Amino acid sequence: MRLTALILEDSATQATIIRRMVEARGWSALHFTEVKDALEAVQIMDIRAMFLDVYVGDRNTLRHFDRFRMLAPGAVIALMTAGSKETSIADTLAQARKYQADYLMPKPFTEPQVGDVLTRAEKGGPLHSRHVLVIDDSRTVCLFVKSALEAEGYRVSVAPTMETAFSSVDIAHVDLVLCDVFMPGMGGLKGMRSIRSTWPKVRLISMSAGMENKVSSLEALNASRRIGVHGQICKPFTKEDLLEVVEAVLEPIPHIPDTPAKSVML
Numbered sequence: 001m002r003l004t005a006l007i008l009e010d011s012a013t014q015a016t017i018i019r020r021m022v023e024a025r026g027w028s029a030l031h032f033t034e035v036k037d038a039l040e041a042v043q044i045m046d047i048r049a050m051f052l053d054v055y056v057g058d059r060n061t062l063r064h065f066d067r068f069r070m071l072a073p074g075a076v077i078a079l080m081t082a083g084s085k086e087t088s089i090a091d092t093l094a095q096a097r098k099y100q101a102d103y104l105m106p107k108p109f110t111e112p113q114v115g116d117v118l119t120r121a122e123k124g125g126p127l128h129s130r131h132v133l134v135i136d137d138s139r140t141v142c143l144f145v146k147s148a149l150e151a152e153g154y155r156v157s158v159a160p161t162m163e164t165a166f167s168s169v170d171i172a173h174v175d176l177v178l179c180d181v182f183m184p185g186m187g188g189l190k191g192m193r194s195i196r197s198t199w200p201k202v203r204l205i206s207m208s209a210g211m212e213n214k215v216s217s218l219e220a221l222n223a224s225r226r227i228g229v230h231g232q233i234c235k236p237f238t239k240e241d242l243l244e245v246v247e248a249v250l251e252p253i254p255h256i257p258d259t260p261a262k263s264v265m266l
Contacts, residue, residue: 003121004028005049008038009080010056014107018051021114033057035064042071049121051105051114054081054092065099076121078103090167097170104170120155130250131155131173135165135191136180136207141235145178148239149246162191171199176250178233181208193227203249204228209235 005022007029009015015031022029030045032038035056041047050068052061061079068077079101081092089106096104103117132154134145142158149156157174159165163185171177177195181188192204206229225232231249233241 002026002028003048003118004030004046005051005118005121006038006041006047006075007031008035008050008052008056008061009033010053014053018114021111022049022051022118024111025115025118027118035059035061039064039067039071042068042075047072047075049117050075050077051117052077052079052101054079054096062095062099065101076102076117078105078117080105080107080109082107093170097172106168123153130175131157132246133165133169133171133174133177134158134179135160135162135177135183135188137161137183138180141180141207144239145242148242152243154246162186162188162194165191166194171195171202174199174202176203176205176246178205178207178246181206189227192229196228203230205231205233205245205249207233207235207237 005027007015007018007022009018009031010033015033019029019031027049030041030047032041033056038050038052042050050072052065052068054061065077065079068075079096079099081089081096081104087095093104093106102120103113105113105117130153132145132149134142134156135158136142136145137160139160142160146156146158157169159169161183162179165171165177177192179188179192179195183191188206188208192206195202195204204227206225206227231245233245
């Protein structure tokens with residue numbers, strides 16, 4: 001049986017693009033251009049995923065978000081936006097974050113991003129699984145960590161820099177951040193310090209392989225310890241090392257011994 005996604009979008013072009021992405025994954029797609037029509041459909045149909053444009057004509061969908069959630073508590077909801085004439089994308093996303101949608105999707109977005117939404121719906125909907133953000137300028141590290149954690153049921157977002165993470169991820173609703181110490185731009189230490197001060201409930205794990213011959217991995221991790229991170233892991237690490245540290249930080253246990261490969265502070 002094909003699962004059904006609802007698309008609320010007043011742009012015919014955008015709706016066609018999203019519909020094709022959804023149907024390419026074997027789903028059915030329903031498209032509506034009016035909030036009231038979309039709400040009526042949710043009341044009578046089994047909708048598993050929703051792609052809701054924040055601005056539909058002169059209406060702000062956020063005003064109806066709680067009703068969409070109430071009518072379909074098992075659906076995964078993604079809020080989409082390109083901003084408006086009066087409001088930038090950044091400001092619109094800031095407003096949308098308050099509603100705790102499962103996904104925030106600035107336009108334009110890609111087929112893999114749509115796929116992430118549908119995959120979450122296929123796995124049972126908004127289970128509020130632990131959300132992990134990986135910040136590392138190494139694409140290899142990001143892909144490795146993402147693959148390892150998603151296989152264990154975590155929801156994973158990745159970013160190549162702190163600047164990208166701050167602009168594209170709702171860190172207030174992230175459970176754990178894994179961050180490289182040395183990165184271009186703001187860098188890991190300054191970024192992690194900012195996360196600790198702005199979102200104190202978010203758990204932090206620092207990662208490092210050191211910096212050429214200037215700073216060892218342990219020296220780098222010791223610097224992050226002073227910031228107040230909750231766990232540390234030296235590169236390179238195995239999937240088992242990673243899962244041990246992540247699980248210990250998210251589910252504290254009385255004691256985890258420090259080793260050269262990994263360490264946890266609880």
